[in-house]
Every structure is written in C-alpha cells, then in structure tokens.
Amino acid sequence: MSSTEQPPSSREIIKTFRPDLQVYESLYKTIHLNPELSHQESQTAALIVDHLKHLSDEFEIRTNIGGHGLIAILKNEPGKTILLRADMDALPVAERTNLEYASHKRQLGADGKETPVMHACGHDFHVVCLLIAAETLLRARRYWSGTIVFLFQPAEEAGDGALGMVKDGLFDGNRHDCPVPDMVLGQHVAPIRAGIVASKAGPIMSSSDSLGVTIFGRGGHGSMPHRCIDPVVIASHIVVRLQTIVSRVVPPDEVAVITVGSIHAGEAENVICDRAFFTINIRTLSEEVRLLVLDHVRRTIEAECSAGFCEKPPQIEHHMSLPVTANAAPVDDRLRRVFQDYFAQEFIVAPKSSLASEDFSLLASSIGKPYYFWLFGGIDQQKWDSLAAVNKLDTVPINHSPNFAPAIHPTLQTGGDAMTIASLAFLQRLT
Known part of the structure; x- marks a missing residue:
C-alpha cells in the first residue's frame, strides 16, 4: 500500500x-x-x-x-x-x-x-x-x-x-x-x-469449582439402623443444607449457584452402606463470594458429619477450578x-x-x-x-x-x- x-x-x-x-x-x-x-x-x-x-x-x-x-x-x-x-x-x-x-x-x-x-x-x-x-x-x-x-x-x-x-x-x-x-x-x-x-x-462468565465428597459411615443390616451410621441420611442432610448457603450466607445482591450433580451410595435395599459419594459444582461471579461459598460448603459438610457421629472425617477433593x-x-x-x-x-x-x-x-x-x-x-x-x-x-x-x-x-x-x-x-x- x-x-x-x-x-x-x-x-x-x-x-x-x-x-x-x-x-x-x-x-x-x-x-x-x-x-x-x-x-x-x-x-x-x-x-x-x-x-x-x-x-x-x-x-x-x-x-x-x-x-x-x-x-x-x-x-x-x-x-x-x-x-x-x-x-x-x-x-x-x-x-x-x-x-x-x-x-x-x-x-x-x-x-x-x-x-x-x-x-x-x-x-x-x-x-x-x-x-x-x-x-x-x-x-x-x-x-x-x-x-x-x-x-x-x-x-x-x-x-x-x-x-x-x-x-x-x-x-x-x-x-x-x-x-x-x-x-x-x-x-x-x-x-x-x-x-x-x-x-x-x-x-x-462465572468461575466454577467442582468437588467430590465421600461420607464415611458404618454399614450393616437394614433392620438394625441403631447399630449403623447411615451415610445416605447424612449426605441427604448435607444436600439440603447446602442450598441455605445461597439463600442465607451469600448477600442477596451477589450471585452463587450450588449444584449437587450426582450421588452414589449402596447397592441393595436391605443394606445400610458404609459410605456415600457425591459431587458439588459451585458457580460465582466474584472471588470474594467464591471463597465465602467454598468455606461454608466445607463447614457444612464437616458439621453434618460430626452431627451424624461419623467415625471418620469426610474426604473433600477439589477436582477442578476455573476462574x-x-x-x-x-x-x-x-x-x-x-x-x-x-x-x-x-x-x-x-x-x-x-x-x-x-x-x-x-x-x-x-x-x-x-x-x-x-x-x-x-x-x-x-x-x-x-x-x-x-x-x-x-x-x-x-x-x-x-x-x-x-x-x-x-x-x-x-x-x-x-x-x-x-x-x-x-x-x-x-x-
């Protein structure tokens, strides 16, 4: 040119x-x-x-x-x-x-x-x-x-x-x-x-954090729940409780999404299994809210396991994190x-x-x-x-x-x- x-x-x-x-x-x-x-x-x-x-x-x-x-x-x-x-x-x-x-x-x-x-x-x-x-x-x-x-x-x-x-x-x-x-x-x-x-x-676009969580219970016969520690019940309480983080911890003018995408536990209807595994995905739009949510997710899991008398602390694995x-x-x-x-x-x-x-x-x-x-x-x-x-x-x-x-x-x-x-x-x- x-x-x-x-x-x-x-x-x-x-x-x-x-x-x-x-x-x-x-x-x-x-x-x-x-x-x-x-x-x-x-x-x-x-x-x-x-x-x-x-x-x-x-x-x-x-x-x-x-x-x-x-x-x-x-x-x-x-x-x-x-x-x-x-x-x-x-x-x-x-x-x-x-x-x-x-x-x-x-x-x-x-x-x-x-x-x-x-x-x-x-x-x-x-x-x-x-x-x-x-x-x-x-x-x-x-x-x-x-x-x-x-x-x-x-x-x-x-x-x-x-x-x-x-x-x-x-x-x-x-x-x-x-x-x-x-x-x-x-x-x-x-x-x-x-x-x-x-x-x-x-x-x-939001950040994304993916967690894998294992709850350790005590397995046994379905007719004797008092002799067991049921990880399915504990995991169920965690799943419900996690939703209150968005509604009661995250400020109303901020954005956060917590999704439990999968739950795996047990094989038979008359057996209380000894562990439950589930995955969590967290979406946020600011680093401050992200850290707040991650902290409360961890606290919620640990507290429910303590309340459920788990004999072993939960295993929380951070699988993926995108900014x-x-x-x-x-x-x-x-x-x-x-x-x-x-x-x-x-x-x-x-x-x-x-x-x-x-x-x-x-x-x-x-x-x-x-x-x-x-x-x-x-x-x-x-x-x-x-x-x-x-x-x-x-x-x-x-x-x-x-x-x-x-x-x-x-x-x-x-x-x-x-x-x-x-x-x-x-x-x-x-x-």
Missing part, C-alpha cells in the same frame, strides 16, 4: 477478503460428524493442520502442545502480537437433532466406558470460525502488520486444556517458539439469535466501539453475566496479559423470532443439550467476521 493510498475500512477488508463460506460449511459438517472427547482430539487437530497447510506455507505450525493442542503463527512485519483461541473438544452426549450431518460417533470416555459423542457445545463452530478468520487475515495481510497466533485448544470441557498447553511450555521460547501475545481473544457460540454478537465489561472470565473495562471500551461500528444493531451489550464457565482466560492470566471474550448467536433467526412472538424462548435448545443445533448460516460468517474485526482493531495499518 503506497503512502498516498487511502486504506480501506475494516468492513471493506472483510468484504473483499472473506473466503467462500460454502467451503467452510462442508468443513463444519465434517467436524460435526466426527466429534472427539476431551484429550482425544487427534483427528480434529490433524484436519486443522491439513487445512492450514493447504491455505499457505506461511503458517508456522506447532502441534501436540498439552495433548492435541496446536498453534499456527502468521508473521507479517513488525507490530503487536495477538492470540486467537478456539476450543475443539466435544461432549459425551447422544445427538438428537436429526440433522443430516448428526453425529453417530462413539468413543471410550475417561472412565473406560463407551459413550456417544456430540459437538453439543458448539466447539466445531469455534474451530471453523477461527479458520475463516485465518484465511481472511492471510489474504488481507497487505492491510495489517504484526503477528497472529491461531490457537486450537483441547480439553476445554475437562477444564484443563488451556492450563495443559501453558504447562507444556506454550510460551516457553525454547519449547514451542510461540510469541508472547499482547492480547488474547476468544468467543463462544450461544443460544441467542443468529447474527448477534454480545459482550460486556466485567464478568461475562471468572472478566473483560477489563479499557479493552471493552475499545472493542465494543469496533463491534458496534461493524455489526450495528446486531451488537448488544450482554444484559447479564453467564453462569457457564471457561478456561480461556488462563491463556492470558498465566502470562499477565489482557484478554477479551464475547458471545455470538447461533439460533436460526426465523425460529428465534417465532418463539419470541409467543414468549417461548425458554424452549430453545441450549449448549450441552442433545438438541443443540446452531444454524450454519449466518453463524459461520458472524463468528468469522467477529474474530477478524477484533484482530484488525489491534493490527490494522492506518496509513
């Missing part, structure tokens, strides 16, 4: 260089048909590598980072470095969408048992939208300068994918030669009207203006935080860098409008549902454009 040439707008760049989306529709269907569970994403990773190599040999590709994670580095003269992230794992869900490209795949889960597998959270969209952005930015490299790291992350659903890549030396120059980014960007398809892009300053995903106000100010300018009325400020959780922010916080995360809609526009007209939006299939089936168009374009426009906000040449 000459010094006298007027640079095109971001809108013009995307319109000119956005690739043929029919190619990406086919790629999306292939990935949706072949989902892979967390830590098993080998075929998906190989497909991504093949596609990037077909696009250009300018991508510096590094594979097998923290499992099946990979990066593709695109350098284009001096400038800032940004990292764009897409997760690529699927869920142990049996698909019920009846789509022609519905998954019928089965895999062995972490427990060694065979399970159906489905892209029920939209990670297939994340992968393809990032590849759309990669091709757009590759073709438009005359109009931006800097370095872009396209990162495809495994095991988001397991909660350890981002941290696994970091621990495997993602940003260690001697290991994977990934440049440290100045900004990390990510997005997630959501059960909102297709074409919409939504974000907000502050918490946009709040919170957009810093200065970054939000900048990218909100960019999104509003490009998407116009299709961009909205998210009215509230989602209580879903993400490990995305760890890619940035692990190196002390800022990040930004947004949502983009996937629900067919006509379906959304018709359900809104009769106040039935609560029936829209949500992420992790076996019926979650985002519309391919315009979802692919929206996600691809959003990643591209956010990248240009930091890298576009102004002269």
